[in-house]
Amino acid sequence: MIRAIIVDDEQNNIKNLSALLASHCPEIEVVATATQAGQAREYLLHFRPDVLFLDIHMPGQNGFELLKSLREYPFEVVFVTAYDAYGIMAIKFSALDYLLKPVSIPELKSAVEKIAKAVRQKKHNLRLENLLHLLDKPTKDPGQRIALPTQKETYLVVVNDILRCESSNNYSIFFLRDGTMHVISRPIYEYEELLAPYGFIRCHQSHLVNKNHIRSILNEDTGYLIIENTIKKIPISRQRKAFVMSQLK
Incomplete structure (x- = not known):
């Protein structure tokens, strides 16, 4: 099983995504959910999930700020977000995948396939480190x-x-x-x-x-x-x- 945590400030969004995963992606086990960054940080340290389904825009700390507050990233990240030009641009450069709300079943299945492959390979999550680098230090360096x-x-x-x-x-x-x-x-x-x-x-x-x-x-x-x-x-x-x-x- 692939252990997952869902973080979204809207409880209905958490319920909807949990239901979709249970119905269409049985290889995913949702071990915890959170509606704000502080709670999510505790759950990430405690449960050590394989993947984090993360909303970008949340009151208090947003999704990017949550990631930047962590010291290590032993999990994959799939962003679940409404359309946002800057957020989507950064995600397309670096994240494992992103899902636009409302989440479609084919796109969710595609994301889970990518998660399963990444977990199997147990590769260091260079995509996430690259994402945080882009957010902290925007660059036009062609070596990027x-x-x-x-x-x-x-x-x-x-x-x-x-x-x-x-x-x-x-x-x-x-x-x-x-x-x-x-x-x-x-x-x-x-x-x-x-x-x-x-x-x-x-x-x-x-x-x-x-x-x-x-x-x-x-x-x-x-x-x-x-x-x-x-x-x-x-x-x-x-x-x-x-x-x-x-x-x-």
Whole structure:
């Protein structure tokens, strides 16, 4: 069994999530619930859970402040939150998973699959440490790592090792300098804002490129970008050409 603690300031949210886990994720055992950070901190030390389902916005200490108050993180964290642009941005960079309220059953099952894999592997929770680092010390350092959660595994990748990202329906394909690629089940627009501070340019509806790795520009049609280590031509859309050229000056 995977031992879990749920922290949310709304008791109804705790009941709803507990019921969903009991009905659809029998491998999860909810060992404790809490409605505020102080109580949650005590339960985390006492029960030593495998996973913490954590709300972000709570009165008093919020979810991020709770995490920063702890000395160690021997558990996985899944955030359960209403939409929040800054919170979701940080989570997509680093956390194991996040769920938007109201929680859907398919997304909950997907999160539990990731939890089970992480618990089995017993890996040190680098994702959470990375999250806290991002919250404490925002950086545009291209050496910063981000998490790319694929269906089978979450990869921690140095930002500057990403050459480009290509859209495929509701998926995003990341191409890395070492020739590997990762398919992420998130649309490309979700990564545009996240990667913009690191020099990534949305040159086309389906393409996001790292300008640090642009080798040349082809003056054909509306233009193409050539990325190092590849001969593929990345199109520049007519609507974005002026923006792309301004970013490359």
